[in-house]
Amino acid sequence: MNSHNATGMSRRDALKTLGAGVVLAGTAGIFSRTQAAEATGMATRADGVLGWELPELPYGYAALEPHFDARTMEIHHTKHHQAYISNARKLLEVHPELLAKGPEALVRDLASVPEAIRTGIRNNAGGHVNHAFFWRCLTSSPTQPGARFAELLAKSFGSIDDFKKQFADAAMKRFGSGWAWLVVTGLENASTNRLKIVSTANQDSPLSEGMTPVLGLDVWEHAYYLHYQSRRADYVNAFWEVVNWKQVEQNANQVMRG
Ligand code: MN
Numbered sequence: 001m002n003s004h005n006a007t008g009m010s011r012r013d014a015l016k017t018l019g020a021g022v023v024l025a026g027t028a029g030i031f032s033r034t035q036a037a038e039a040t041g042m043a044t045r046a047d048g049v050l051g052w053e054l055p056e057l058p059y060g061y062a063a064l065e066p067h068f069d070a071r072t073m074e075i076h077h078t079k080h081h082q083a084y085i086s087n088a089r090k091l092l093e094v095h096p097e098l099l100a101k102g103p104e105a106l107v108r109d110l111a112s113v114p115e116a117i118r119t120g121i122r123n124n125a126g127g128h129v130n131h132a133f134f135w136r137c138l139t140s141s142p143t144q145p146g147a148r149f150a151e152l153l154a155k156s157f158g159s160i161d162d163f164k165k166q167f168a169d170a171a172m173k174r175f176g177s178g179w180a181w182l183v184v185t186g187l188e189n190a191s192t193n194r195l196k197i198v199s200t201a202n203q204d205s206p207l208s209e210g211m212t213p214v215l216g217l218d219v220w221e222h223a224y225y226l227h228y229q230s231r232r233a234d235y236v237n238a239f240w241e242v243v244n245w246k247q248v249e250q251n252a253n254q255v256m257r258g
Contacts, residue, residue, distance in 0.1 A: 050103055052089055054082050055132050063140035067238035069227040077135070080222050084127030084203070091117045091124065103128050107205045126203035130179060134216050137251075139244035149249040156195040164240060166197050171219050171236045174199040180236075181206050182215040182248070184255050193256050214251035215243065 057077060062070035092099040098106060098113065103125040106113055113121045145153060150160055157163035163182075171180035178201040186192035187210070195214070198206060206213045217239055224235035 050129065050132050052085060052099065052103065052128075054078070054085055055135070057135050059138070059140045064138060064242045067241045068138070072224065072226045075226075076218075076223060077131075080220075081128065081131040084124045084131065088121060088124035088128055091120045103132075104207065108207045110208055122208070123203050126205045126208070129205055129207065130203055130216060130218070133213060134218050136247055137215055137217075137244055138242045139247070140242070142241065143243065143245040145245045146249050149245070149252065152195065152252070157197075163197075167215075167217070168233070168236045170197050170199040171217050172233060174201070174219050177202055177220040178204070180217045180219060181211075181213050183211040183213050184252060185211050187212060187255060195252070212251075212255045214255075215248045 054077070057073075060070075061073040061077070064073060088103065089099070095114070095117070098121075101112075106121055106125045107129050110118055110122055144150075145160060153160050153163045157166055167180055167182060174180060178199055180199045181197065183196050183198055183206045184193055185196045186194055196211070198211065199219075200206065217236065219232060219236075224232065228235045228238075
């Protein structure tokens, strides 16, 4: 295995650094990206690595009503998300070796993408990876952060309410189109990894900056305009009603020291 992550560590070194307690089995976590070399056209492979087809939502379009409306969900998934995939595939038609790496690997290493298509891949493979991640952060069954993760949030941000405020602030202050994220940073050293709130413009992914997203919120107008029009704050508030905290915690557990 000779793939390297953004910090230049091999997967094996990264695992060593993170310690034996880290949970990896059966996850679609960042470290499984090294297996993406055999990526097929499937939405996700058996091991959970994202491919180049539109992944099915783990719930129906109406499942997140009244918080996220069915019409928005359907257009968002079948039109916007699909368009990112179609655009990326078109750009990669003459680059089968890049296609085979899979979307996450390209987003993690944009420097490996030829300059002529780099911006297109950043936007469109980025859009694909971000949306595939976003859908999995949502659920129709209300959840709360588990005790252990709640404690981590409180330790990192003051309290869960403080975390929500700071996250919402990042979502509101992102001018124009982009994303708010809860990420894990400092992965190069198990003792320094920590949670952080960031936002990105357009379809830029935290993965491109060596950060691992554990929760993301799409604040493009296409994500909320039909239902909320210009009221992004109402959309951000509604988001908390549909967050899949179990998934979020799992996302964090995959990369943080246990
Ligand atoms: Mn979107």
